Amino acid sequence: xxxxxxxxxxxxxxxxxxxxxxxxxxxxxxxxxxxxxxxxxxxxxxxxxxxxxxxxxxxxxxxxxxxxxxxxxxxxxxxxxxxxxxxxxxxxxxxxxxxxxxxxxxxxxxxxxxxxxxxxxxxxxxxxxxxxxxxxxxxxxxxxxxxxxxxxxxxxxxxxxxxxxxxxxxxxxxxxxxxxxxxxxxxxxxxxxxxxxxxxxxxxxxxxxxxxxxxxxxxxxxxxxxxxxxxxxxxxxxxxxxxxxxxxxxxxxxxxxxxxxxxxxxxxxxxxxxxxxxxxxxxxxxxxxxxxxxxxxxxxxxxxxxxxxxxxxxxxxxxxxxxxxxxxxxxxxxxxxxxxxxx
Numbered sequence: 001x002x003x004x005x006x007x008x009x010x011x012x013x014x015x016x017x018x019x020x021x022x023x024x025x026x027x028x029x030x031x032x033x034x035x036x037x038x039x040x041x042x043x044x045x046x047x048x049x050x051x052x053x054x055x056x057x058x059x060x061x062x063x064x065x066x067x068x069x070x071x072x073x074x075x076x077x078x079x080x081x082x083x084x085x086x087x088x089x090x091x092x093x094x095x096x097x098x099x100x101x102x103x104x105x106x107x108x109x110x111x112x113x114x115x116x117x118x119x120x121x122x123x124x125x126x127x128x129x130x131x132x133x134x135x136x137x138x139x140x141x142x143x144x145x146x147x148x149x150x151x152x153x154x155x156x157x158x159x160x161x162x163x164x165x166x167x168x169x170x171x172x173x174x175x176x177x178x179x180x181x182x183x184x185x186x187x188x189x190x191x192x193x194x195x196x197x198x199x200x201x202x203x204x205x206x207x208x209x210x211x212x213x214x215x216x217x218x219x220x221x222x223x224x225x226x227x228x229x230x231x232x233x234x235x236x237x238x239x240x241x242x243x244x245x246x247x248x249x250x251x252x253x254x255x256x257x258x259x260x261x262x263x264x265x266x267x268x269x270x271x272x273x274x275x276x277x278x279x280x281x282x283x284x285x286x287x288x289x290x291x292x293x294x295x296x297x298x299x300x301x302x303x304x305x306x307x308x309x310x311x312x313x314x315x316x317x318x319x320x321x322x323x324x325x326x327x328x329x330x331x332x333x334x335x336x337x338x339x340x341x342x343x
Contacts, residue, residue, distance in 0.1 A: 016089035051105035095321035181291030249315030
């Protein structure tokens with residue numbers, strides 16, 4: 001919302017922008033706004049930018065639903081960088097160690113500070129075993145208690161956690177493929193399906209899979225990710241989910257839906273190497289065989305040890321970043337000091 005910064009300056013105030021997406025995604029939006037990346041996207045072009053790995057078209061923020069540069073949603077995404085050269089402070093929900101190259105590139109141009117992960121990591125580093133006293137009543141307390149109790153009864157590293165976020169709405173065909181893959185994998189699973197999406201589940205799937213899995217409408221995600229029973233996370237790759245999984249040290253099966261999620265999936269699989277990215281079939285969705293392959297690979301395949309080792313590394317670095325003297329902790333201190341020194 002660049003107009004807020006303009007308004008602040010007009011009345012003599014300073015402005016701090018807080019970006020809730022990754023540095024990499026925001027840098028790509030900036031390049032799109034500047035015309036370095038041309039819209040609509042050319043599917044055949046490999047994009048090479050400073051501080052970034054080589055990116056294919058399916059690694060870039062997916063604007064397929066609104067490819068017109070003048071589309072209102074496209075302009076909303078890109079216009080947030082229209083006055084970036086005038087901003088006083090920019091804060092990012094990420095940490096230096098995770099996005100070192102692109103964060104350094106951005107810091108050479110703008111006053112950015114990485115201050116994440118901003119999610120409370122009390123569960124992740126085991127300072128808090130039960131979040132009820134810390135967070136107050138859950139919005140869906142019954143679901144929270146049910147899924148945590150269910151996880152407590154499962155073996156360590158035995159449960160596939162599935163959630164496609166609070167906005168994405170996979171089609172009925174896609175939901176059926178996920179359901180069949182879970183059954184065929186023989187893994188225990190915890191699947192968050194929003195109430196309005198339940199009708200997409202295959203007929204009788206809930207009852208037929210009740211001994212293998214638990215389907216609920218909502219769960220306390222960070223607490224679930226930090227639970228010892230979770231083996232991997234099938235995720236839409238929204239940034240909050242991505243950085244929470246990184247912070248919890250949970251391997252991911254990246255199934256991006258749109259916008260920034262495709263770029264996050266690229267980094268999960270190829271840069272941070274903490275998971276596998278599913279491949280679309282010729283019908284435009286992910287088949288059950290592909291999901292099953294990824295689940296089996298992460299829960300006992302050849303790449304499991306490597307992926308879990310990388311996931312553990314990023315968890316440790318995330319906790320260090322927000323700990324006393326860590327990179328994000330120092331950046332917050334610097335930001336606070338800068339505020340005190342403002343005229």
